[in-house]
Amino acid sequence: MKYAVIIEKGPNNYSAYVPDLPGCVSTGKTLEAVERHIKEAIELHLKGLREEGLPIPEPSTHCQYIETARL
Numbered sequence: 001m002k003y004a005v006i007i008e009k010g011p012n013n014y015s016a017y018v019p020d021l022p023g024c025v026s027t028g029k030t031l032e033a034v035e036r037h038i039k040e041a042i043e044l045h046l047k048g049l050r051e052e053g054l055p056i057p058e059p060s061t062h063c064q065y066i067e068t069a070r071l
Contacts, residue, residue: 004061019061021045
């Protein structure tokens, strides 16, 4: 499965969350670290859902950059 991940730069680190998996979040000092951590978080989140017998949400979030004119 492939889930959309939103990564935001903060003053001292990066944070990431998965819109299709509420509560699935992570942080990291570098972009590489947060990407690694959010992948681990997704895997743990899905494992927990399976263990609880809960449904696994299908990926449904679409990401796209929209270019605008500079003003």
